[in-house]
Amino acid sequence: MTDPVDPPEPHAHHPAQPAFKVTPWEVKGKIDYDRLREQFGTSPVDAPLLARLERLLGSPLHPLLAREIYITHRDLPQVLDSYERGDPFFLYTGRGPSGDIHLAHLIPFELCAYLQRKLGVDLWIQVTDDEKFLFSGAGGRHDLTLADTYKLGRDNLLDLLTVGFDPKKTHILFDTVSIPTLYPLALEVAKRVTFSTAKAVFGFKNDNNIGSIFFTAIQSVPAFLPSARAHRPIPCLIPCGVDQDPHFRITRDVAEGLGYPKPALLHNRMLPGLLGDEKMSSSADRRDNAIFLSDSPKDVQRKISHAFTGGRATVEEQRRLGATPEVCSVWALWRSRFAPEAKEFEEITRTCRSGELLCGECKARLVPRVDAFLAQQKEKRAEVEKWIDSAIEGAPHK
Amino acid sequence: MTDPVDPPEPHAHHPAQPAFKVTPWEVKGKIDYDRLREQFGTSPVDAPLLARLERLLGSPLHPLLAREIYITHRDLPQVLDSYERGDPFFLYTGRGPSGDIHLAHLIPFELCAYLQRKLGVDLWIQVTDDEKFLFSGAGGRHDLTLADTYKLGRDNLLDLLTVGFDPKKTHILFDTVSIPTLYPLALEVAKRVTFSTAKAVFGFKNDNNIGSIFFTAIQSVPAFLPSARAHRPIPCLIPCGVDQDPHFRITRDVAEGLGYPKPALLHNRMLPGLLGDEKMSSSADRRDNAIFLSDSPKDVQRKISHAFTGGRATVEEQRRLGATPEVCSVWALWRSRFAPEAKEFEEITRTCRSGELLCGECKARLVPRVDAFLAQQKEKRAEVEKWIDSAIEGAPHK
Numbered sequence: 001m002t003d004p005v006d007p008p009e010p011h012a013h014h015p016a017q018p019a020f021k022v023t024p025w026e027v028k029g030k031i032d033y034d035r036l037r038e039q040f041g042t043s044p045v046d047a048p049l050l051a052r053l054e055r056l057l058g059s060p061l062h063p064l065l066a067r068e069i070y071i072t073h074r075d076l077p078q079v080l081d082s083y084e085r086g087d088p089f090f091l092y093t094g095r096g097p098s099g100d101i102h103l104a105h106l107i108p109f110e111l112c113a114y115l116q117r118k119l120g121v122d123l124w125i126q127v128t129d130d131e132k133f134l135f136s137g138a139g140g141r142h143d144l145t146l147a148d149t150y151k152l153g154r155d156n157l158l159d160l161l162t163v164g165f166d167p168k169k170t171h172i173l174f175d176t177v178s179i180p181t182l183y184p185l186a187l188e189v190a191k192r193v194t195f196s197t198a199k200a201v202f203g204f205k206n207d208n209n210i211g212s213i214f215f216t217a218i219q220s221v222p223a224f225l226p227s228a229r230a231h232r233p234i235p236c237l238i239p240c241g242v243d244q245d246p247h248f249r250i251t252r253d254v255a256e257g258l259g260y261p262k263p264a265l266l267h268n269r270m271l272p273g274l275l276g277d278e279k280m281s282s283s284a285d286r287r288d289n290a291i292f293l294s295d296s297p298k299d300v301q302r303k304i305s306h307a308f309t310g311g312r313a314t315v316e317e318q319r320r321l322g323a324t325p326e327v328c329s330v331w332a333l334w335r336s337r338f339a340p341e342a343k344e345f346e347e348i349t350r351t352c353r354s355g356e357l358l359c360g361e362c363k364a365r366l367v368p369r370v371d372a373f374l375a376q377q378k379e380k381r382a383e384v385e386k387w388i389d390s391a392i393e394g395a396p397h398k
Numbered sequence: 399m400t401d402p403v404d405p406p407e408p409h410a411h412h413p414a415q416p417a418f419k420v421t422p423w424e425v426k427g428k429i430d431y432d433r434l435r436e437q438f439g440t441s442p443v444d445a446p447l448l449a450r451l452e453r454l455l456g457s458p459l460h461p462l463l464a465r466e467i468y469i470t471h472r473d474l475p476q477v478l479d480s481y482e483r484g485d486p487f488f489l490y491t492g493r494g495p496s497g498d499i500h501l502a503h504l505i506p507f508e509l510c511a512y513l514q515r516k517l518g519v520d521l522w523i524q525v526t527d528d529e530k531f532l533f534s535g536a537g538g539r540h541d542l543t544l545a546d547t548y549k550l551g552r553d554n555l556l557d558l559l560t561v562g563f564d565p566k567k568t569h570i571l572f573d574t575v576s577i578p579t580l581y582p583l584a585l586e587v588a589k590r591v592t593f594s595t596a597k598a599v600f601g602f603k604n605d606n607n608i609g610s611i612f613f614t615a616i617q618s619v620p621a622f623l624p625s626a627r628a629h630r631p632i633p634c635l636i637p638c639g640v641d642q643d644p645h646f647r648i649t650r651d652v653a654e655g656l657g658y659p660k661p662a663l664l665h666n667r668m669l670p671g672l673l674g675d676e677k678m679s680s681s682a683d684r685r686d687n688a689i690f691l692s693d694s695p696k697d698v699q700r701k702i703s704h705a706f707t708g709g710r711a712t713v714e715e716q717r718r719l720g721a722t723p724e725v726c727s728v729w730a731l732w733r734s735r736f737a738p739e740a741k742e743f744e745e746i747t748r749t750c751r752s753g754e755l756l757c758g759e760c761k762a763r764l765v766p767r768v769d770a771f772l773a774q775q776k777e778k779r780a781e782v783e784k785w786i787d788s789a790i791e792g793a794p795h796k
Contacts, residue, residue, distance in 0.1 A: 130581075134589055146582055179581045180792075183528075184544055184574055190609030191532055195593065198608050210596050211588030214612030394578075 020278075022243050023202055024096075025135060027279045033071055033242075033269060040245055042072040042267065049073075052080060060342055062114045064107065064268065067335050067345070072242065074252070075264040079235045083119070089235035091115060092222045092263065094126035094244075095160060097153035102290035104271035104280040105156075106163055107336065108239040111266070113163045115239075122169045124222045125160070127153040130175040131219070134211040142284065150176060157388055159293045162380035167387040173222055178393040182221045185228060190217035192254040201246045220251040223263040236263035241270060243279075271336060272329045276308035291333075293378070297371045304330065304363050304370065310352070311359040322355040330363055338369045418676075420641050421600055422494075423533060425677045431469055431640075431667060438643055440470035440665065447471075450478060458740055460512045462505060462666065465733050465743070470640065472650070473662040477633045481517070487633035489513060490620045490661065492524035492642075493558060495551035500688035502669035502678035503554075504561055505734065506637040509664070511561045513637075520567045522620045523558070525551040528573040529617070532609040540682060548574060555786055557691045560778035565785040571620055576791040580619045583626060588615035590652040599644045618649040621661040634661035639668060641677075669734060670727045674706035689731075691776070695769045702728065702761050702768065708750070709757040720753040728761055736767045 020029030022036060037044060045068070054061050064070055079089045093108040112123050129149035137143030144152075153174060161170075173182060198204050198213055226234045238248055245267060252262040270279040273289035280290045288303045295303070310324035310331065325331035331352060339345035351357035389395050418427030420434060435442060443466070452459050462468055477487045491506040510521050527547035535541030542550075551572060559568075571580060596602050596611055624632045636646055643665060650660040668677040671687035678688045686701050693701070708722035708729065723729040729750060737743035749755035787793050 130585055133585055176582055179577050183577045187528055187531055187609055191607050193608045194605045196604040206594040207592045209589050210591045210612050211585055213593060214608050
């Protein structure tokens, strides 16, 4: 599979410290994904791997795979090997509750829904209301109560599950609710992780609270739970944002000592913010950086019309020199979701680059697509409401 | 109340670091309780306080109070004030599961049973199977699985509850079983405790596991739970070994921020080991240091006949100079349990000191008392088995 986007540049030497920082709680600076791959020690999702996925999943591949949004992995081929030998794996992804779900949050869930649909595999979703509580209030974040984070988590799930899962194969671990399931395995993990390790991986300091230090043990559990219950190793694949990799490095490090397979990972790049930020995020002072599932058509119109693009200073210049899709937050939306057909996406990319498509036209074309998508998701929430509680491990309704 | 034992010595200056160390996981060196009180900043259980307790509880006071086994406290008068105003307090004590319950383990439970009987107060007992798991294997300790620590914890409870509680007023939090109750409050505590604090209080290092660092948050919960449930402040009194004080310093520090009263503490001194150790403990290589509830009459005979005493090198010398009860592990048993009548205890102490009572006679007199006590406790286990599971919060039987 060839892709015109983001041609890899040679990076023979990286003597200096990278000018970016990627942790589960902070993304700083402009991410150089090649350097991040080296820094994290992950493998690229390259042409042979994509060809293999295409054979397994059918052509065309989901845009999230075909368009280099899932860019790196750990041990994905091992999971595919075992699947092809007849041993199914399971998927695990999660959500740290937040005020509103935006389009970037959907990415791992959409990949999971696609893989579940294509391969019939089980999915475990973890909702980390405990984490959100423990980390809220730090570094100027809005302080939340546990009641807040529970409520946010359940509401977030209603949005996330609209991407379409099989209720029979979808299992939810909602940390404060599912804690009887999580705690014993979390203790097994925690016993094998020193403060030194947590410090090295997450950059913790002495003033971090003792709950935030322990939390990574809770986040490891879903990777092991199905194996623990089945009393046999079941491979796990975790699609997640690349910023979550540090957690799962710990999970992978302790796996063998616990007698479970190391979970494989598949990392997506960060979806850029509409204000030009490296990561679409939902901080209160930059609401226009993200498109939320709760946004009205008016919000969408405003956000997209003001969105940061790869266009030129003047129409004349753009017609002559063309625009740069790779830096454009609007193009990133086409790429990840709103041009599912390869033909349309290629046309948009080509005409953008050539100067035929101006930013105003491109935005005007995108707005109704986003509106339609959001309207459809809002309707699906009622469907999800019917089965959500029966999927939460330990919930009184189950 | 006057007591002939341990006359306080003047300690005007303590320029050097104390030559002992007291943490929940280690007692090292000979404890100087006056210096420990200064070091911890606790208050002495002095004559006016004992007189007040005697008025409240009736005369004679329980030997554990009357004989300076409970030696220091934090805020006990405040709990008594509020009790006398008509606001009942509750008791909280706990157990870290271990191989076998020995006589020292019973001390806080006996005080709780006595206070419950006299004042009709509720008791919360925490069984920290998680803690035992997290700390086992470290520092050369025997490594235990969670299944081991659960089993030990339940078996320990059968022994501990034989001291006689009111099943209607006795509530058990068994950490891995009761975790749905414990976890949300533990998160509230954990959010308010930094690694720096845990490090300063417990002496944690970077190689401590992240579970052991978090654990103190779990141990704080029972002090707050009744207030949290009642939506009003209910004072808490924690009888515990002085080595547990560090945990509850953290509990007290976070209490006000959470809107709960600071728990009061009442600390017992360590019961000395029969081999002359500062603390009766149950390490595998020093089984004869402790009398276990599971010991046979043969074990008791052997352990007591070899026990470290305050006697002299020869009979002649002892007759002439007398022995020193304060350093004697056998006298410590009389003091804490086996001479409940003040008259007998005074007679033993006096004749020991005068040289009339030789160590062999004293030991021969103690052995049948211990045998009778152990036999009686073994019988009571069957009674406890009838109600134990219905007292465990979250247990399937409840």
